[in-house]
Amino acid sequence: MKTLLTSLLIITFLISSCNHDQKKSLEKGVSKELAENRFEEISDIAYHLEMNIPDSINIPIKAKASVNLTKKDITTPLVFDFVSDPDHVIMVRANNEKVYFSLENEHLVIPGNYLKEGENNIEIEFWMGEGALNRNEKYLYSLFVPDRARTVIPCFDQPDLKAKVSYAIDMPKTWTAITNGKPYLEEETSATTKRITYSESKPISTYLWAFAVGEFKKVSETRNGMEISMYHQEKDSLKLSRSIAPVFDQVFHSLQWLENFTHIKYPFNKYDLVCIPSFQFSGMEHPGAVYYRQEKLFLSETPTQEELLNRAQLIAHETAHMWFGDLVTMKWFSGVWQKEVFANFMADKIVKEQFPNLNHELTFLTTHFPSSFSVDRTQAANPIEQKLDNLENASSMYGTIIYHKAPIVMNQLEKLMGDHMLQQGLRKYLATYSYKNASWADLIKILTELSEYDLELWSKNWVNEPGRPIIEFVEEDDQLFVKQTPEYSDSSKVWAQRIKYMAVNNNQLQTEDLELLTRKQKVADEKPQFILPSVDASGYGLFLFDPISLEYALNNVYRWQDDLITGSVLVHLYENLLHGNVTPEKYLTMLCKSVEDIDNEQLLSLVCDQLSTVFWRCSGAELRTRMAPELEEALLNKMNKVEHLSIRRLLIKTWANIALTPQGLKKLRQVVIRKKEMADVQLSERDLSTMAMQLALKDSELDDAFLLTMAEDVKDEDVRGMMEFVSPVFSKDDAVIDAFVEGLSNLENRKKENWVLTAMAFIHHPYHQEHNIKYLNAALELTKTIKETGSLFFPMSWVQVTLRGYGSAEALKIVGYFFKDNPVYPEDLKAKILQSLDMVSRVRKMKRF
Numbered sequence: 001m002k003t004l005l006t007s008l009l010i011i012t013f014l015i016s017s018c019n020h021d022q023k024k025s026l027e028k029g030v031s032k033e034l035a036e037n038r039f040e041e042i043s044d045i046a047y048h049l050e051m052n053i054p055d056s057i058n059i060p061i062k063a064k065a066s067v068n069l070t071k072k073d074i075t076t077p078l079v080f081d082f083v084s085d086p087d088h089v090i091m092v093r094a095n096n097e098k099v100y101f102s103l104e105n106e107h108l109v110i111p112g113n114y115l116k117e118g119e120n121n122i123e124i125e126f127w128m129g130e131g132a133l134n135r136n137e138k139y140l141y142s143l144f145v146p147d148r149a150r151t152v153i154p155c156f157d158q159p160d161l162k163a164k165v166s167y168a169i170d171m172p173k174t175w176t177a178i179t180n181g182k183p184y185l186e187e188e189t190s191a192t193t194k195r196i197t198y199s200e201s202k203p204i205s206t207y208l209w210a211f212a213v214g215e216f217k218k219v220s221e222t223r224n225g226m227e228i229s230m231y232h233q234e235k236d237s238l239k240l241s242r243s244i245a246p247v248f249d250q251v252f253h254s255l256q257w258l259e260n261f262t263h264i265k266y267p268f269n270k271y272d273l274v275c276i277p278s279f280q281f282s283g284m285e286h287p288g289a290v291y292y293r294q295e296k297l298f299l300s301e302t303p304t305q306e307e308l309l310n311r312a313q314l315i316a317h318e319t320a321h322m323w324f325g326d327l328v329t330m331k332w333f334s335g336v337w338q339k340e341v342f343a344n345f346m347a348d349k350i351v352k353e354q355f356p357n358l359n360h361e362l363t364f365l366t367t368h369f370p371s372s373f374s375v376d377r378t379q380a381a382n383p384i385e386q387k388l389d390n391l392e393n394a395s396s397m398y399g400t401i402i403y404h405k406a407p408i409v410m411n412q413l414e415k416l417m418g419d420h421m422l423q424q425g426l427r428k429y430l431a432t433y434s435y436k437n438a439s440w441a442d443l444i445k446i447l448t449e450l451s452e453y454d455l456e457l458w459s460k461n462w463v464n465e466p467g468r469p470i471i472e473f474v475e476e477d478d479q480l481f482v483k484q485t486p487e488y489s490d491s492s493k494v495w496a497q498r499i500k501y502m503a504v505n506n507n508q509l510q511t512e513d514l515e516l517l518t519r520k521q522k523v524a525d526e527k528p529q530f531i532l533p534s535v536d537a538s539g540y541g542l543f544l545f546d547p548i549s550l551e552y553a554l555n556n557v558y559r560w561q562d563d564l565i566t567g568s569v570l571v572h573l574y575e576n577l578l579h580g581n582v583t584p585e586k587y588l589t590m591l592c593k594s595v596e597d598i599d600n601e602q603l604l605s606l607v608c609d610q611l612s613t614v615f616w617r618c619s620g621a622e623l624r625t626r627m628a629p630e631l632e633e634a635l636l637n638k639m640n641k642v643e644h645l646s647i648r649r650l651l652i653k654t655w656a657n658i659a660l661t662p663q664g665l666k667k668l669r670q671v672v673i674r675k676k677e678m679a680d681v682q683l684s685e686r687d688l689s690t691m692a693m694q695l696a697l698k699d700s701e702l703d704d705a706f707l708l709t710m711a712e713d714v715k716d717e718d719v720r721g722m723m724e725f726v727s728p729v730f731s732k733d734d735a736v737i738d739a740f741v742e743g744l745s746n747l748e749n750r751k752k753e754n755w756v757l758t759a760m761a762f763i764h765h766p767y768h769q770e771h772n773i774k775y776l777n778a779a780l781e782l783t784k785t786i787k788e789t790g791s792l793f794f795p796m797s798w799v800q801v802t803l804r805g806y807g808s809a810e811a812l813k814i815v816g817y818f819f820k821d822n823p824v825y826p827e828d829l830k831a832k833i834l835q836s837l838d839m840v841s842r843v844r845k846m847k848r849f
Helices: 002-021 032-041 237-262 305-320 333-354 360-376 391-397 400-417 419-432 440-448 455-462 547-556 563-578 584-597 601-618 621-641 645-658 662-672 685-698 706-711 717-730 734-743 753-763 771-789 794-803 809-821 827-846
Strands: 042-052 062-071 078-081 089-094 107-110 118-127 133-135 139-142 163-172 176-179 183-188 193-198 211-214 217-223 226-232 273-276 290-293 328-330 436-438 469-476 479-486 497-505 508-516 520-524 530-532 542-544
Touching: 032 042, 078 118, 089 107, 139 273, 163 176, 163 211, 176 193, 217 237, 226 237, 237 305, 237 333, 237 419, 290 305, 305 333, 305 601, 305 645, 328 333, 333 360, 333 391, 333 400, 333 440, 360 400, 360 563, 360 601, 391 827, 400 419, 400 455, 400 497, 419 440, 440 455, 479 508, 508 520, 530 547, 530 563, 542 563, 547 563, 547 584, 563 584, 563 601, 563 827, 584 601, 584 621, 601 621, 601 645, 601 827, 621 645, 621 662, 645 662, 645 685, 662 685, 685 706, 685 717, 685 753, 706 717, 717 734, 717 753, 734 753, 734 771, 753 771, 753 794, 771 794, 771 809, 771 827, 794 827, 809 827
Parallel strands: 042 163, 226 273, 273 290, 328 436, 469 542
Antiparallel strands: 042 062, 062 118, 078 107, 089 118, 133 139, 139 211, 163 193, 176 211, 183 193, 217 226, 469 479, 479 520, 497 508, 497 530
16 A cells, blocks of 8 residues: 555656646647647657447547657657546557556646657547537537647647548448548458548648548549549439539549649549538538538529539639648648638639639629628727637637638739739749648748738738728819728828729719829829729728719619629628618618619629618618518519529529518418429529528418428428427527527537527527517627537627627627626637627617618
8 A cells, every 4th residue: 555655646746747847838728838849849740540430429439549759858748638537538658658647727748757759659548529529310520620629639739730640440330431541441340330441641730630420422533543532411312413513523623723823733642522411611621531511512403603603612712722721731820811811812713714704803802892891890800810829719710801801912912913923932832831831921931032012011011900991082172182091090001002993074984093002192183073982802991982972873883884893882882881871771772773773693692682681780670661562572573584593593582581571471471381483493492491481580470380390391301400490499489489599508409500500590680679689698608608619610600690680779788798797708709799799889870860
């Protein structure tokens, strides 16, 4: 007993000594200090992961990680990241010796005396955590971005410790698995189970590890000697058959285009697609196992032009990540935008060849500018490049700014440098840092050598600082000047940029180019009759119309022949609406006329998006009731005039969304309940489910069982499950809705995040006239938990759908009191809430008209 006690005291001393050495670094999450120390100490990492996947989601998964690495200094302990309970770690060995370890603040610590300088082998047997495992009855998949590998597997969960990873997976015989590597050995382990072993990957970061296991069907195609497989669970054979060819076409085209652009062959061992029903994201770029949301790839019989384009852009985006993000990775997640901006930037270029008849500058404008403005117009706007001290907050780096403002900024960079020089710089960047990590500063250094501009100063203003300028054309002493000022500060900052505006005199339209380099500069000797302050996708900011030009634009926007001018003016008119320069009624009248007179599907899509937003968010009940007949009629009339089925489907979906009149609801009942066809368009089950929910929201004659009854005839299991899940939110009994909302505090009820967001969008829908505002505070209180347990986009989306239905002083007070009651609330989440709250404040002012 005495010997045992002495041994335990020695072990305790060793562990406490190690913990003392790491005291500053071993905070929860992955601190930057810990990451920097490990980067200096550890190298040559390779993981082999073994796991036994049972056929029941109720049985935990036993696993083993074998990690080879080189360690420089053994006076310091080896610190793995692992969010786990002590009893979930079965055994740890270092160099074949059993290790006494500690678990401290989400880290597994191995004392240095068990290690040796140079090569080491660490074996950890454990029960897998399920923080980032998405387990369903017939399949599961890992999703580790940005720092969630550590919630499942002990690892060094930082992007700059790249490693090779391989897998050996035991599973039911009828299942298959897709990982980063290729399967090379399959063995029968019992009458009902098998083991598949996979080849080692190229060096990748932990957030790119992937394994999906379950009942997946496989379709393969080989071109130019490369085989690509698509794994899916789609049961609609017609939907599958019409989608397979275009999906493979777009994947192979994207790969070929990127190889030509970068001069680097596809840098990984394989490219497989894993199509997952209701996947949290649209896609995720794991090399060798690219995840896609199944419904984004397998489209309806009459897809809109926007849906077809979005599918191609999604595939191009994820494929571009193979070079930008996977091959060359940011050093720290504060630079996550580097990989996202290039994925979007390249995707925009790739789809130009696939859709030659589209106006791609218009696509760029309508895709990026409205979304970027939605955050950049707020006082809580974040810069593109953000600060990050701990990876546990890395999810806050993601958002609208990096996905939409960053491509706009990159477009400016290309115009500054020229497309050829930018391409040369990117080729050098990829060649220099292949299978390594690089920062934005590393890229700017390469590009500066090829440019005549001060790119560091340009980057400081556009990348490192938030917000946008207010830009106005003004008349002074009979001359025309342009002024720019920061939207929310008195600083002297200048957003250097090139813009294109239009002068109008006697119905003659003349476009002019302008290089905006100062806060105020002369433009012309005299002011034109009307001025459209921005008419393409070059200028960025809040372009304020003078009152006369504003009236001219509202009355003529749907008459111009140039679609890019029309699109740009619509984007900037909407910003003037939110700024308070236009009433919602006048804006809806303009949109109604635009529906009637605009034929371009890209523009109609923009008009329909604005129409739905202004109708529901910016208008009060009285205005909606008054405008509904006119708007419904305009959409139905247009629907019967256009030839393209895709445009008809766009108009049907918009009409179903805003239908409020007795006649409109009657017609909607016929479409949803009687399956009556509209305008010869074959609506998908997903379309009809959305329309059924919109009907349930607005039709008081329907009983609580309506959605459940409709779901019984739905063949698509995912759609049927979603309808069953959300049905309680349409109940006439508040107690049923109360129970549903309260149930969301249980993690099990939040597993299908897209279903949860759909339900919350209808609970907080503006149609309720803020009747459900009682749920607002509870939703805010749950946001922090959602960040800790959900995927990276979930907290932001949760806040957006929660606040989307409000525009009152009471809602503003609730949020204000929430922050008062939570004075140390996480700043990143507070910023997300304030970004969404901006619209609540604007809507409150607009509804006064």
